[in-house]
Amino acid sequence: MMEEEKKMEDIDAIVTAPTKPAVLPVDIRNLTFHYDSTKEPNIVGLNCAIEPNSKVILVGANGAGKSTLLRILTGQIFMGMKSDRFSINGMPKANDQFNGVAYLGGTWKRRRTGFEGVCPYTMDCAASEMMANWQEQFKERRDELVRVLGINLDWRMHECSDGQRKKVRIMIKLLRPFQLCVIDEFAADLDIFSRKRFFDFLTRECEIRGAAVVYCTHIFDQADEWATHVAFMQLNKVLSPVHRLATYEPYQNILARTGRDRAMCPMYTMVLEELERQYREQSELFVEDNRCLADVIMDQQGMELGDDRFEAEAAGDQTGWVSGRLTRQLIAEEQQLKRVERAEKRIALEKAATTGSNN
Numbered sequence: 001m002m003e004e005e006k007k008m009e010d011i012d013a014i015v016t017a018p019t020k021p022a023v024l025p026v027d028i029r030n031l032t033f034h035y036d037s038t039k040e041p042n043i044v045g046l047n048c049a050i051e052p053n054s055k056v057i058l059v060g061a062n063g064a065g066k067s068t069l070l071r072i073l074t075g076q077i078f079m080g081m082k083s084d085r086f087s088i089n090g091m092p093k094a095n096d097q098f099n100g101v102a103y104l105g106g107t108w109k110r111r112r113t114g115f116e117g118v119c120p121y122t123m124d125c126a127a128s129e130m131m132a133n134w135q136e137q138f139k140e141r142r143d144e145l146v147r148v149l150g151i152n153l154d155w156r157m158h159e160c161s162d163g164q165r166k167k168v169r170i171m172i173k174l175l176r177p178f179q180l181c182v183i184d185e186f187a188a189d190l191d192i193f194s195r196k197r198f199f200d201f202l203t204r205e206c207e208i209r210g211a212a213v214v215y216c217t218h219i220f221d222q223a224d225e226w227a228t229h230v231a232f233m234q235l236n237k238v239l240s241p242v243h244r245l246a247t248y249e250p251y252q253n254i255l256a257r258t259g260r261d262r263a264m265c266p267m268y269t270m271v272l273e274e275l276e277r278q279y280r281e282q283s284e285l286f287v288e289d290n291r292c293l294a295d296v297i298m299d300q301q302g303m304e305l306g307d308d309r310f311e312a313e314a315a316g317d318q319t320g321w322v323s324g325r326l327t328r329q330l331i332a333e334e335q336q337l338k339r340v341e342r343a344e345k346r347i348a349l350e351k352a353a354t355t356g357s358n359n
């Protein structure tokens, strides 16, 4: 067969091949989740479908449940959930660094090992020694991430700045090619050059492999040019639909504003207006008394208890690694030694005085 004909047949085969429906990185229906089943659910009737090649910004007020959702998407949370459908990259279970899932968030946790709260990213070792086998296995990708993020593989991890340490963590977590990357406020420490290059890298990854990124943030520089979708974790614990920005009316209306009304950062303006709308709708506290809405919102947020209290309570006293404890223990030991020394000195002096007066 002529070379040219063969080529045409190949092309025909591609064009006429039945199109295989792409696996959705996230496909969840009617998911409800409780941290504590005796209390109100933390997430209610959540529906979430994320298509390949989507870059989703996840927004919402402090304490709305964004991190909770991201932990569910990455298998950090796997109990207390009920749903009609739960599929992450086509699997009914999710796990960080498995089946194309990468989670950039939270802390490095190893429960019940005696190392709770100790972060290996602060060890006295070189960046090149962190997860060295993975770095060897994905060397080309490692080198690309080094270029993209501006990493020096000789950095000693315990000497790194917060931003440098974040860069190394991102590099390690993205060594394996992902299909779903979930980012929980992780890029905030990166300077704007590194952040821009990191976002461009994510865009390329989505285009090349049909991957998706869910990025939770309160900071919206880059968001307008980078994101393709937005989703709101609302005050009533219900996730909004995942809106495509190109067709989402409130966003398009903001883009169309001109003159004094022009929004310099349309995503920021949209999120601000949407949050204000939700607070006005939800808050019984908000009455027409001319009180500043932001004051009412902050009063309400101030009533929330500390979010990490659950972690601290769960860890209890079993590990001994509560921040500051080691210092306190060392000081206590030191003071005990000094107390003993003082007592011995006093007894010796008293003895000497008694012996002296007897002579």
Ligand SMILES: Nc1ncnc2c1ncn2[C@@H]1O[C@H](COP(=O)(O)OP(=O)(O)OP(=O)(O)O)[C@@H](O)[C@H]1O
Residues within 6 Å of the ligand: 035, 036, 042, 060, 061, 062, 063, 064, 065, 066, 067, 068, 069, 233, 305, 306, 307, 310, 311
């Ligand atoms: N381990 C836990 N046990 C019980 N409740 C929890 C736990 N972690 C979080 N919560 C509660 O779940 C709710 C949602 O918390 P979450 O951290 O998901 O909010 P968020 O939207 O990510 O907030 P932020 O913007 O402040 O990061 C909060 O009311 C919080 O107190």
